[in-house]
Amino acid sequence: MINPVHLQTLLEVVRRGSFAAAATQLGYTASAVSQQMSTLERDSGVALFKRSARSVLPTDAALVMSRHAAKVLTDIDALLAASSRTEEGTSQELRLGIFPSLATYVLPRLLRSPEWPGLGINLHVSVGEPQQTIGGLRSGGELDVALVYQVGQSGLAWPHTINRQWIGDDNFRVVLPKAWGIRAGSVMEASHLSDMPWIMHHPGTSDAAVIERLFASCNLHPRVAAYSDDFNASLQLASVGLGAALVPELALQNKPDNVVVLDVPEIRLARNIFALLINDKRTARIEVFVDKLAGIMTELNRTSHLGEPTAQTRK
Numbered sequence: 001m002i003n004p005v006h007l008q009t010l011l012e013v014v015r016r017g018s019f020a021a022a023a024t025q026l027g028y029t030a031s032a033v034s035q036q037m038s039t040l041e042r043d044s045g046v047a048l049f050k051r052s053a054r055s056v057l058p059t060d061a062a063l064v065m066s067r068h069a070a071k072v073l074t075d076i077d078a079l080l081a082a083s084s085r086t087e088e089g090t091s092q093e094l095r096l097g098i099f100p101s102l103a104t105y106v107l108p109r110l111l112r113s114p115e116w117p118g119l120g121i122n123l124h125v126s127v128g129e130p131q132q133t134i135g136g137l138r139s140g141g142e143l144d145v146a147l148v149y150q151v152g153q154s155g156l157a158w159p160h161t162i163n164r165q166w167i168g169d170d171n172f173r174v175v176l177p178k179a180w181g182i183r184a185g186s187v188m189e190a191s192h193l194s195d196m197p198w199i200m201h202h203p204g205t206s207d208a209a210v211i212e213r214l215f216a217s218c219n220l221h222p223r224v225a226a227y228s229d230d231f232n233a234s235l236q237l238a239s240v241g242l243g244a245a246l247v248p249e250l251a252l253q254n255k256p257d258n259v260v261v262l263d264v265p266e267i268r269l270a271r272n273i274f275a276l277l278i279n280d281k282r283t284a285r286i287e288v289f290v291d292k293l294a295g296i297m298t299e300l301n302r303t304s305h306l307g308e309p310t311a312q313t314r315k
Contacts (some may be wrong), residue, residue, distance in 0.1 A: 006040040007069040010034055014058050014066040029169055045061040047094030091122045092285050097133025101250040109296050121285055126177035134158050137276055144281050149271040153211040163277045165290055168297030170248040170271040174262040177241040184260035190218035190267055197225030199234045218266035
């Protein structure tokens with residue numbers, strides 16, 4: 001089945017003329033756009049782009065598909081909206097597992113929005129890390145949907161009856177104490193950060209393994225000052241000068257005043273965020289709910305509070 005999100009991305013690629021320009025408009029990374037277009041080609045069975053080392057050109061098939069995509073997307077929106085409206089007083093129960101950053105900075109925006117009451121969802125929330133929430137989706141489990149993240153190939157596994165829908169990317173940023181005197185937004189080589197103390201994930205965790213490999217690949221061998229798997233704690237420790245930290249942008253929604261965010265071109269890492277849905281429990285309401293969360297992620301990426309280029313806008 002063709003994912004409507006991929007059709008929207010195709011429209012932007014054709015309109016803007018490149019993956020990079022479409023990524024900037026949509027708040028994605030260029031690699032995420034490329035991945036979506038490859039998936040759309042596979043799902044449709046049609047070659048949509050002619051790729052070379054210097055350019056990506058749409059084929060005739062892509063132009064034809066894009067002409068129809070706008071109407072298809074409009075029809076889907078109308079169908080989902082109509083399906084989500086039921087008789088007054090009825091609602092659908094949704095048992096949701098969600099990881100802490102999304103529960104802190106994304107879900108509340110939807111629950112405060114004017115359209116939330118009209119979705120007709122009776123929400124039950126369980127906040128936990130992906131390994132916990134995925135367990136709740138298994139046969140006889142207590143969840144209907146799990147919102148999870150994956151950093152690199154972190155080894156997450158879920159039942160074959162689960163459908164995975166991409167929500168967005170949460171890019172990691174290098175954060176330093178302001179007291180160190182380095183200007184916010186400064187561009188630095190990763191190797192220049194080796195002599196600084198760092199706040200790192202505990203060894204043996206999946207995130208730690210990915211970050212350690214990334215740092216080693218760019219000749220960054222950190223001097224560890226503290227171990228912390230909690231990003232809010234890492235930010236507070238950085239704010240009092242304990243060390244540098246690698247923190248995802250969602251956590252930076254509550255950035256302390258006494259830290260600065262750097263651009264380190266060699267350090268490009270993101271948490272890929274997905275909704276895991278049990279196939280036989282998917283409804284129009286749940287689809288709308290997930291789409292609304294994806295829209296909030298896109299808006300947060302577009303209007304970064306940092307006041308400096310994000311990984312998306314640099315692509």
